[in-house]
Amino acid sequence: MRMELHILGTSSARPTGKRQVSGSIIQCEDGIAVIDAGEGFQTRYADQRKRLKTHDKGSTLRASRINAVCLTHGHLDHTWGVLPWMHTMALDKRETPLLVLGPTSPEVFDALLKGEAIPESAPTAELARQIRGWQGLGATTESLGYPVRWVLGDLAVDRWLEMASDGTASLLESMPQPEGWKKNRMQPLATHHTVPSCAWMLESKGGVGKFNRLKAAELRLTDDQKAQLSMGHDITTDDGTALSSDDFRGEERPTTRMVVSGDTSEMAESLTTLSGVDVLVHESTFLADAQQWADEFLHSTSTGAARTALACNARHLVLTHFSARLKDAELPLSEAKNEIEEHDLSVTAAVDGDRIKISDSGSISHLVWTGDGWSS
Numbered sequence: 001m002r003m004e005l006h007i008l009g010t011s012s013a014r015p016t017g018k019r020q021v022s023g024s025i026i027q028c029e030d031g032i033a034v035i036d037a038g039e040g041f042q043t044r045y046a047d048q049r050k051r052l053k054t055h056d057k058g059s060t061l062r063a064s065r066i067n068a069v070c071l072t073h074g075h076l077d078h079t080w081g082v083l084p085w086m087h088t089m090a091l092d093k094r095e096t097p098l099l100v101l102g103p104t105s106p107e108v109f110d111a112l113l114k115g116e117a118i119p120e121s122a123p124t125a126e127l128a129r130q131i132r133g134w135q136g137l138g139a140t141t142e143s144l145g146y147p148v149r150w151v152l153g154d155l156a157v158d159r160w161l162e163m164a165s166d167g168t169a170s171l172l173e174s175m176p177q178p179e180g181w182k183k184n185r186m187q188p189l190a191t192h193h194t195v196p197s198c199a200w201m202l203e204s205k206g207g208v209g210k211f212n213r214l215k216a217a218e219l220r221l222t223d224d225q226k227a228q229l230s231m232g233h234d235i236t237t238d239d240g241t242a243l244s245s246d247d248f249r250g251e252e253r254p255t256t257r258m259v260v261s262g263d264t265s266e267m268a269e270s271l272t273t274l275s276g277v278d279v280l281v282h283e284s285t286f287l288a289d290a291q292q293w294a295d296e297f298l299h300s301t302s303t304g305a306a307r308t309a310l311a312c313n314a315r316h317l318v319l320t321h322f323s324a325r326l327k328d329a330e331l332p333l334s335e336a337k338n339e340i341e342e343h344d345l346s347v348t349a350a351v352d353g354d355r356i357k358i359s360d361s362g363s364i365s366h367l368v369w370t371g372d373g374w375s376s
């Protein structure tokens, strides 16, 4: 498994009977990041762990493996679960450092750096306001007992700062990556919403396949011959057999990308200019006939999500963040399929508890939570 996303909430703005507000968990070889954590996040996280324990013994999503929280924007349906969950991890004696990342505006960024108050013109859902509030409610390294970093970015110019618990802020050289991550990185992609917002991309670097030591041993190659082949040189053995280094390499690992959009109008430039994406998880708040509302509130329609996926050359699109008015996701799904027509792009709609997996070889699967296990 290269990466796996657990979608824990698929409703927009408020919970419905079947759908909860936004919150996802993305897992890779290096660790785990949470992408958004709306109201009730910790309950849904605990539920998902119970389901995994019962139905899929392999993965556990342990909290100590979570290195980062990546927020897409400050609206409460995406953030209101952060603080209680952080307190629970303190009760559980967490020790692992936690990095919290999110977008802010240039005005707020400047004010924080100068040590000034957050400008009144900043939206009520400004992340810096929430972080100050949470720090006041004990979300600090000192109170929680595990290291917490609060980092905000002015994405247009890629400036980053860290908000300390004493009210000061310091400029960082670049966006810090989750601690200990080597082959995978989280990258914000600025999007277009009523407050500063971004999508988050998990990118897993590709590379050459592993050297086949077993095959080399079977042919009784010398250390020098093995070294030559492993460095990519073709050789000829003493008995005149020509050996190609390619035959001793496992399959090359492709670079793999999964993007989770947050709230945005369609065709956000940072998404459409990507050279290719394996999986795009995109909001689909409205049906196609409500394009006017989508434009007014800076959300996307089902067809807008499909247009964005086509523009960024996505292999697979997952629709999420559905309006509470919708009975189910059949309609948005068929609208998106119509938009895609004969293009080489598949699309599915998410239900709370679903898992989106990308395997080592790059194959994609959407595991649907049925209430009693996952079906693919």
Ligand SMILES: [Zn+2]
Pocket (backbone or CB within 6 Å): 012, 013, 022, 075, 077, 078, 263, 321
């Ligand atoms: Zn939302």
Ligand SMILES: [Zn+2]
Pocket (backbone or CB within 6 Å): 073, 075, 193, 263
């Ligand atoms: Zn929003």
